[in-house]
Amino acid sequence: MRWVNATDGRRNQDREVQPHILELRIHGIRNTPPAEMLCTSPESIKPVRGDVYGNFWILKEPTVSRTAQDALPESVPPGVRREAYSWGTLNRKDATGTWIFGRLGQVLTQIAWTLLLPFGFCNVAYWARKLPVPEGSLDPAAKARKGGWMHGEGAASIRVFALGLTLFFAIGLAAVSLDLVGIQCFRDARQVCSQLPGFLDLLADWTRGQRLAFLSLVPLSAVLLLYFVSRRSRVVYEENVYAKELNGADLDPDEGSLGSPNAPILSTAGFWRHALLSSNTERLHLAASFSFLAGLLAWDALNGEVPVCSTAPSASPACFPLFTVWLPWAGVAIAAAAILLLLVIAAQVVIDSEACPDISRKHPEKEKGRDRPTGTVAGVLLAGAILLFVLGIVNSAGASGSDPGRPFVAGLVTTVLVAVLLVLSLSALGWRRGVRNVYSLPLLGVMAASLLLVGWGDVVRLPDAVLWTAAAVSAALFLVLLLRRKGDGQRYEGWRGCGPGVMMLLAVGTAMFLSSLLVVGTASYLNWPLYEGVGSGLWRTAVDRAALVGQEIVIPAPYLEFGVILTAIVGAALAAVVLVVAGHLVRAPQALTTPEPPPPVFRPELADYGAGRTIRVRRPFNGALEKSVVFRRRQAALAQRAEPFIAILAGLLALGVTAALTISTTGSRDGGSGHLAPWLPTFIEDSAEALAIFMLASVGIAILGSIIAGIFVPADRPAALLWDLICFLPRAGHPFGPPCYADRVVPEITDRVQEWLSGEVPENEAPLGEKDVAKRQVVLSAHSLGAVLAIAVILNIDEKWRTSAKIGLLTYGTQVRPYFGRFFPELLGPCALGNRHCRGPSLISADPWYKQVKDDFDATAKDATGNDATAKDATAKDATAKDATGKDATGKDATGNEAARKDAAHSALPPASGVLTLAKVLTPASPNGANFIIIAGLMSNEVTTPEPAWINLWRRTDFLGFPANSYAMNPVDRGADELERHTYMLQVATHGGYPYTLAYRSRFEELVQRM
Template sequence: MSEGTPSHRGGLAPHDIVELRVHGVSGARPERVLGRAHVQQIAGDSSGGFHRPVSGRQPGDTDPDGVALEAYRWGDLPSGTVARTLSLVLLLPFMLSNVAVWMRPVGRGSGSGVTVLCRLLALNLTALFVLSIAGVALDSLAWRCLGVARCPAPFAGMVELEGRQVGQRLAVLALLPVAAVVLLRLLGARRRRPVAHPLWAVEPLVGRLRAIHVATALAVLDLVLLEARSSGGGRTTASIVLLALTGAVLLVCVGLLAVPGLLDGAATARAATWTAETVRVLAYGISVAAFAAVALDERGWPPSPGLPGYGPVVSWAMLGQMALLVVLSGLVLWHYARGDRRSALPTGLGAAVVAAIAVGLAGAFSSDLVYQTGNLLGGYERDGGPPLPYQWTVLAFFLHVSAGVLLCGALTLTSRAPRWRAAAAITAGDFPSPPPGAAEQLKQVTRAIARARFTERLAMLSVAYAALAAIGLTTGVLGLFGLEPDRLGRLLGLPAGSVGFGLAVGSYLTASVVLALLLGGILAYRTAWFRRHVGILWDLGTFWPRAAHPFAPPSYADRAVPELVDRITQLAERHAGVLLCGHSHGSALLALAVLRLPPEVRQRVALLTYGSPLGRLYARLFPAYLNQGVLREVGERIGWRWLNLWRDTDPVGGWIFAAHRPGDSSPDPSDPAMRVDRRLRDPRDVLPRPGERRPPPLRGHQPGENDPEFRAAVRELVGRLRDPGRC
C-alpha cells in the first residue's frame, strides 16, 4: 500500500499517537468523520482509502488531545456505480442466502445442518431463476406468442422464428436463459483490488460452488426442453438417455452440497473440485445434445395452452424450495427451544428468517417477471393465465407478507406497555429530579428509548416469521396436485372473488416490491440520506463472503480488513501507539483487524467502539463467528485497552459485555471485560443550557466524535497507550 504524498511517509512527528477513525454503514465523507473542512487522501483509491486533515488550512486542525487524526473511508466498497448498485438489488436473494449461512447456530449437528440446508436453498434459487427466464423465453415467447403468430411489437418482427418448427424456436430461444446465467456469472465476478492476505480464504470454495450452480442451471434448462418434447409425445431413446444424464447431473450437484464438509474440508477439497468441474463439463455436453435433439426433431407437437411439462417442473422446484425452508425453520426453532429463550435475538433464528426473506424475494422476482412478460405478450389472455405454480407463488407471497405485517403490528402493540415501563424506569434513573418544564422533553426521551428497545422484542417475531414457511409449503403441495387457487376458495367456502382479489393484490405487490428495490438501489447511490437508512442491508450483506451462492456480490471485507491491518501496522511502526475508533459496523471491521494484527503491533493498539452492534446484535445473529468468546479474545489481544460507548436511545448499538445501567448489580471487578462498556446518558440534559433556546438533542445512533464523553474516552485510552502500566 503506497501513500499519496511524500510529506506523510515519515508520519506526523509532533504526535506520538494516531487516532484512526472508521465510519459505519452511513458511508460518511472523510470531512465529516474527521470534523475538518479540508482533508486529503494519503492512501487507497476512489472506492476506499485513508484520509488526514490538511495541516494549517484552518484553526483547530491540530487536535486538542495531541493525537494525529486519520480516517478510513470504505463506504463505496459495497456499492460503487449506479450499475453496480442496481446489480446488488437484482442479486439480493442470492446475497441473503449467503448471509443466512453465516447465521448458523452453535451446537453439535445444528451448524452443519443449517449450512447444508442454506446451500441447497441457494442452489434452488439458481434453478428457479433459470426456470423464470425459461418461462419468459420458452413458454411465453416461443410457445404462446410465436406459436400463434400474434406477437406484439417488437417481437412481431421475429419472422425467422415464426416460420420455424416448434423445436427450432425452443432451441434458439433457450439461449436466453443461458445468456442470463452468463450475466449472473459476470455480475458476481467483480474483481476488487488484490490484497496480500485476504480476510476470507473462500475463493476455492466459490469456484466449486460456481461449477455446481452452472451445471445445475444448464441441467434445469435441459430438463425443461426434454420434458416439453417428452410431454408432447416425442419420447425417444435419445431423449430418455439425455433425461437420465440430466437427472444424474442434478443428483451429483445436490450430493456435493448435501454431504456436510465435503466442499469445505481440506482432505476432500481436491476431489470435490475435480467432481464439480467434471459435472460442469458434462452439463455443457448434455446441453448441446439436448438443444440439438429438440431442434432437429421434426415431428409435430400436440396443441397445449402452455409449454408441455413446464408447469410440473416449476411445481417440483418450488415444492423442494418450501420443503427445505420448512426443514431449516424446524431445525433452528428446535435449537431455539433448547437454548436461552430470554435473549433479545436468540442465536440461530436469523438463519431461518433471512432464508425465508430470500425465498420470498426470489419468488416475487420470478413470478413478477413471468406475470408481466406474459401480460405484455398477450398470451395469458388467450390461454387462461400464467403457469399454475406462479399463481400459487403470488398468492403465497401475498399471504406471507400479510401475515408478517399483522404479526409485526401485533408485536408492536403487545410490547408497547412493557417497553414504555422499562424506558420510563431508565429515564427516571437518569433524571431523578427533573426540573419544572421538562415534562415534554422527558416524554420524548422515554419514547426514543422505548422505540430503541423494540430490538429486545424481536425474538417472538423471528419465531413466528420462521413458522410462516408452512404457508409456502402448503401452496406448493396444492400447486403440485394441479389445484387452482379459485377452486380452493370455492372448496373453503370463501366469498366469490376473494382468491382472485388476493392474486391481483399479490401481483401488484410483487411488482411494487421489485420497483421499490430498484428505486431504492438508485436512491441509495445518489442520496446520502437514503443510503444511511438502507445502507445497512447492502453493507452487512456484502460483508460476508460467498459461502452459499457463488453469484452473489463478493465480500468487501476481503479488502477492507487487510487494508486496515496493513495501515495499523505501518502506523504502529512510526508512532508510539494507534487508537482505533470504530462506529457502528466500523467496529466490526476493527475487531476483525485486531484479531489479525501481529503480537508486536497489538501491544501499541487501543480500541474505542461506539454505537457498536457487536454485542447486542452480531454476537446473537452470527453466534458461530462473532460470539462472546471471540469478543473476549479481541480484548485480550490488546490488553483490554478497550472502551465501548453506548446509549439507551440507540436502536442498533449497545453494550458488549455489561449494560451498567443505574441499579444494575455490580459486575465482577476481577473481570476486565466488565470495564469495557460505558453507558452515556442521552440526552445530556432535558432543559436548554444557558444562552441556548433548545435542550441538547437526542444522539441515538449518531457517532459523536466531538462529544465531551467521546473525547474523555480518547484521553483515557491515549493515556493507557502512553503509560502501559496504567489501568
C-alpha cells in the same frame, strides 16, 4: 495524554510532540464520507493511499486546542495522527456521471443488489450454523470437535440449497422466455402477442422446438451474467490481497493464527485471505444450469410425442414421458443424462469440491496434504453440461410436436424445486437446537410429498385423508423435535437457535417473491390489451374476464398462487406491526435506561432504572426538549424489535409457500394452472390474477420507493443492517452472492496497523511519525459495522503486536452484542469477545431489552457482593448479602426462583484461563503479571484490576447503538450526548455524529490513559 495550550482553531505547524498514536477511524454501513469522519469539510482532507474502492484520508492541516472539553471536533490532540478509512464503495458502488444519470445509476445498482438478496441470505445461514468453538470457551454447552472450526452441522445442506437457488433463478426466467413468450405468445402459425416487439415476429415461422431452443439462451445468459459479476467482484475484493499476502498458502481450519486451539474463529490463519468458495463452485453452478435447461428442452420435446399432452395439464400423469414406451431414444437419453448429471453435480458440490473444505470426514488426517483434482472434475462436468445443452438444443429444434400450444413443464418443475428448498430450510431450524438432518429430513420429506400429492389419490392409490394425516403427523413430530429444550443457552442465540432456518426461509420467500413478480408481471403486460375494455369519452365497457378464458396468457400456478397468498402474508405482517406500534404509543412513557454520562454531556436528565427495576410511572415532561429526547428514545426502541418481526415474517413465508405449492398442484390436477383449491370462495378464484398482480405490484413499488427515497433523501435507516449481516462474512454459501467487503477491508486495515507499529510507513505518509517504534500505539475508532471490522482486525493482527499496550478500541453506535453476538455466537459472541451474553428483544414490552437490563443489573450486584470474579475468599463467597432488588448473592430470590438467578449468572460466566478473547487482548497486564480476562461487570473495591483498552459509546436515541458489554455500570460502556451541538439547529442525536460529541473526546483521552 495531555492537551497543549494554544488558541482555538490556530494552525500548529511546528508541533513539539511527534505523532506516536495512530487514530484510525472506520465508518459503518452508513458510508460516512471521509470529511464527515474527520469532522471537517471535503476541501480540508486528502487521500494518502488506496483506490476508488478503499482509501485512507488525513487532514491537510491538523489543528490543536487547549483542553478536551473545549476542543473543536476537527482538532487533533498532540502526538496523534488521525486517519479515516473509507470502504463504502466496496459495499455499494456509487454511480458516476451527471446528477440525473448518477442517481439513475444508483437506483439500478440498488435494484441489482435487491435481486441478490436470496443468495445473500444463504451466505448468512451458512455462518449462522453452530460452529465448534475453542476448548474451554465461555459457553460450557459448546464442545470443540477435532478437525477444525469449520466442521459443523448443515454445511452440505446449505451447499445443495445454494445450488437449488441457482436453478430456481433459471427456472423463473425460463417460465417467462420459454412458456409465456416462446409458447403462449405463438399459439397459432401467424398469431403473435401484440405486446411483443415487432422483430420477434420472425419467430412465428419457427417450430415450437426451434423457438424454445433459441429462447433458452435468455435464462442461460442471466446465469452467465451472475458468473461474470461474481468473477469481477473476486478481482476487486480479493485479487490484491491474494497477490500480497497469500503467496499460494491455503487456509488451515485446524489451527488459529496463534497456533493455539483456543484462539477465536476470526483469528484463524487466512480467514479473511482465502476464498471458501472458489471458481470451481461457480463452474459447478454453471454446469447445473446448462444441464437443467437441457433437461427442460428434452422433457418438452418428449411431451410432444404423447398426443394426450396436447390437452392435458403439464402435471398430468400421462405427460411423464420417461415412463412411456416408444419414444425417440435421443430425447430419452438427453433427459436421463440431464437428471444424472444434476445428481453428480450436487454430489460434487457436497463431497469433492474445493468449495467445501468444511465438510467433516471420517478420516481427515488421511486426506491432509492430498491434492485432489477438484478443478479438473469441475471443468469436466461443465464441459459435459455444455455438450448436453447443445444436444438438447439440436434435439428440440428438430422435434415436431403434436400441438405447438400444449402446456409447458415450468409450473411442475418450479413446484418440485421450491418444495426441496422449503424442506431444507425447515430442517435448518433445528441445526442449532440439536435436531440432526437424519431425523428432520425424512419427516419433512414425507410432509412435503404428502401435501404435493393431495388430489392425486387415483394416481398414488392413496385417499386424500391418508395424505393429509401423513402430512400432519410428520409436521407434528418435527415440531416436537424442534421445540424440545436443549438448555438455557438458546435464549442468548438469535431466534432461539433457529437462525440458519430463518435465514433460509427468508431466502426462499424472497426468491419466490422476485420470481412471481417477474412472471406475473410479464403475463400481465402481455395480457394488457385484453383488459383495456371498449368505449370512448367518459365511459367504457368493463371486460368480462370469464369470456377471456382460452385467450389469456396463462400464468404458471406456483407463481400465481403465491401472489394471491401474498395478500394474507402482507396483511398478517401489517397487523402485527400495527398492534405493536399501537400498543407502544398508547402506553405511559417508560423511562428507558441510559448510560452513565461523562461530564459534561449535553443531554437532559431523565429518570433511570433503579437497582435493576424499571420505573413505570407517568410523569410530566420538563419541556419540549425532554419530550423530543423521550420520543426519539421510544422510536429507537420500536425499531429495535427487528428480530421478532423477522421471525414472524419467516413463519408467514413458510406457511405461504407451503400453501401456494399445495394449492398449485391441486389446481394442476383439476385441469390446468392458475386455479385455486375448490374450497376457496368463487370470487377469489375468479379474481386470482388481478389480486396477485395488485399485491406483487404493491410490494414491488414499496421496495422501489424505499430504494429511491434512500438515494434522493439520505437518512439513517434500520434496513442498512440487512447489508451488515449479508456482506460482512466471506462468501461461503452461494458463489453468486453479494461479495464480502471484509475480505479486503480487514487485511488492508491490518496491514496499515502493523506498518505503523513496525515503523515501515513510507516517510511521505508520516513525516512527523515517532521514530522510536516502541512508543507507537494505535486506536481503532469504529462506528456501527466498523466496530465489527475493527474487532476482526485486532483478532487477526500478528501476535507480537497483539498486546494491550499497543492497541486500543473505541466503538460507538455498534450492534456487536445484541445482533452479531447473537446471530453468530461462535464468531462474535462471548466466547470470542469475553463480554456478557445478551437476550433477544421483546416484541411487546415498552422497553424491548428490559429483561436483559434487569439481568445486567442483577449480575453486577452479584459481582459486587459475592461473585467468583471478584476474587473474594470462600467466606465472602458464601455470605448472603441482599442487594437492592431483594435477591441474595447465593442465587435465590425471596420466592425461591433459583433458575432466574442461574440465567443471570450464566451471562457473566468467565472463560477459561487459556482462551484468547478480545477482552484478554485489550486488557493490560496486572502488576502480578496476570491478565484481566472478563469484562463482565464492576469489580470489588478490594481487588485492583486493570480496565480493558476498549470503550464503547452508546445512547438510547440510537436505533442501532447498544452497549457492548452491559446496561449496568461497567468498564467498557459509556454514555454519549443525546443532543447534537454541531448542527445549526439543536436536534436529537441518533445513529451518527459521535465524533462531534464531548463524550468522544473525553473517552478518547481516557482510552489512551488506559493504554
